[in-house]
Amino acid sequence: MPEFSELSVLIVDPSPGMRGNLHNMLSQSSIVKIDYALGAGTAIRQLAKKAYDIVLCEYDLDGGGANGQDGQQLLEDLRHHRLIAPDTIFIMLTSEGTDTKVIGAAELTPTDYVLKPFTVETLMARIGRAVDRRNALLPVHRRIAEGSLREALRLCLAGLDRQPRYATEFARLQAETHAALDEWPEAEMVYHTVLALRPATGWAQLGIASCQFAQQRYDDARIVLERLIGLYPRFMSAYDLLARTYQALGQDIQAKKVLEDAVVISPHMVRRLRHLGELAFATDDVGVAERAFRAVVGKARYSEFRSPEDHVNLVRTLVRKGDAAQAGHVIRDLERSLRAGPEVETCRALAAALVLDLAGSETGAAAELERAAAAARDAQNLTSQLRIGLVNACLQHRLDDTASTLVLDMLNDGARGITAEQAVDVFEKAGRHDLAISIGQRATQQAQDALSETAARLGQGEHRAAVLAITAAVRRTPRNVPVLLAAVQTILRQLDELGWEAPLAEQAAQLMARLRKLDPAHGALEHLAQQYSATQRKYGIAAAA
Missing domain, CATH: 1.25.40 (Serine Threonine Protein Phosphatase 5, Tetratricopeptide repeat)
Structure with a gap:
């Protein structure tokens, strides 16, 4: 049994009684480095400042009500924003054993989940297994974190020989490291090796499909994913990749259908709902788009990483629907519920421009687009997708200089920028070959300047x-x-x-x-x-x- 006394634990639970019970259980096993968070926001702030070995998280962080984040949304934020290391042990505590809540928790790959009620022996057995596994894989995780991917591969091969108990875990890390190096054929071979020994391994089948997708073998990936979903109808990550595969094949309506099926099974994943909304909007299914974006705005409301772009997506959908009144309500909610800043101002102004366009006020819309562009220059966290949408809106209003400045800013953004090819493509798709030539020339000159x-x-x-x-x-x-x-x-x-x-x-x-x-x-x-x-x-x- 692993040594527990040096482990640090964060308990995330709104119930004082449950926090006390967990504290007593941990103390009985010599774990004394224990901190508490009453909800998702507190947990995120603590994890941003301090690393923990273990996170014990209640699923129903708001007691089953409609307010606040649940454990699944918290884990989604922590993974996406890399606030916990890959080797952090995250254990979900839940009373739900069969419904969509546990499906959602499982698809986000917590280390484990424990169904209540449980005994101290059950909890500590789960923690013991998780700690033993983490210790075995820790050298590989450290090399990956350092960027020493070749050394990580060497350690994976050594682990396969020396610790056969965790052979599949080492193989999985080996494949993922090859993928991080863009060595897709090598990664695919590792996944095939795993399947040869364990044919029913779902993550290895998903890994093969991911490698095929990366190599643009979309039909191969589609076949693998459809078979995988047939075998495991609740393997949610397979739905996400299958939707992307159908998109790559130019079959957006089929991709939308895949995501609709996934949302019925697991309705809480914000990023999947957002993707569904985008696909529905692209395929003119305004009803599905509105429902998806409303769900995103509602579910993300209590997230520490809430994005004003979700409001823009909902406004854009309502404008296409012709519902200016509801769009106006969404803009006012954006202004009231999000802290003022350049990201919020960019999104507010862009959303307002869309509503003014619907009302036929071209002058007012152009003025709001100029405000959006000015704010965007100071906004650090806007996606390229929103910025490109802003560029296209500016081009529609003949704000060519503003659009060109926005694209140049994206081209020179080291964190969230676009490539020269993408910059040219923005203008080509908008039918502005003249601006595409201009931006291409600027990119070529920048490359020459960089060489000099x-x-x-x-x-x-x-x-x-x-x-x-x-x-x-x-x-x-x-x-x-x-x-x-x-x-x-x-x-x-x-x-x-x-x-x-x-x-x-x-x-x-x-x-x-x-x-x-x-x-x-x-x-x-x-x-x-x-x-x-x-x-x-x-x-x-x-x-x-």
Whole structure:
């Protein structure tokens, strides 16, 4: 049995009685590092400041009422915003054994879930198994967190031999690490190996479909996913990937139907509801879109990461429906219920412009779009999808300069930006070939400027600044062969002169792989590979098998 005394635990439960019972159970097993959160918001704030080994979370955080987040939505936020590490033990506590609540909790992959009532022996047995498993996998998780993916793969192979009890877990991490390296055929092979030993393993079948999807083998992925859902009708992640697969095949109506089926089974997942709303809107199913977006706004209301973009989606749907009054109510709810800031102002102004367009007030709509664009320049958390929607609205109102500025801002946004190809595509899809040419020329000039800056920085011995300059150019132009070549050369030079850094070395390897795909016959590839290996030998780094 694992040692418990050093474990830290966060109990998330609104009930003082249950918190006390859990505290007593943990104390009986020498666990004394215990903190409490009464609800999702408190838990998120605590987890943002402090890491815990274990989170014990009640599913019905509001006592079964309609207010606040439940445990599923909390876990969704924690996973999506990476507030808990992959090795954090998250155990859901629930009285529900068969309905959609537990289905939803299970699909978000908590470490375990425990049905109430339970004894101290039951709880500690579950915790003991989880801790033992975590300890076995922890070295791999640490290497992944450091960016040392090749070393993580080596540890996975060692774990398969030395700890056969957790062979499937090591294989799963091995496949996921290959995927993180864009090594999809290698990942797919690992999943097939798992299935050869355990044919009914659902996550391995999903993994194969994910690899096929990444390699644009959409029909293969569709067949695997449809078979998987036939075997496991409540394997919810399979529905999500199947919907994306149908979209990739150009079958949006079928994709919408898949998500509608999924929402009937598990109706609480906010991101799935949002995807359903987007598909329904794209296929002119206004009724489904409205219901989905209303559900998103309602379910996300108590989230610490609530997004004003959900209100815009609902307003856009109501405007298409012709319901200006309801759209106005949604805008007022946005203003009342969300804290003022550039993101909220961008969304408010864009939503207002949509309503004014419906009323035929072109001048008023254009003024609101200018306000939205001005606010967007200071907004850090808007999605590219919303920004592109704002660009398109500006183009419809002949606000060409504003639209071009917005696209340039996205092109230069290091965190949430778009590539040069995507920037050109925005204008091409809007029928503005003239602006597409202009933005393409700007992107080309930026790439040339980045190459010049990189050379200058290297000439001054500023290796890290040179790497920053050229990798920013790679993000903007990920298929530009001269930029990729310069990036690999610059990174290898830093590694050679300043010392080996595993994450940077991984980046160089990935860029070389991308360059090889784009130009397999490029004359510099062999030299770059030799230089990489020579630097490994220089610093005593074992080459990955």
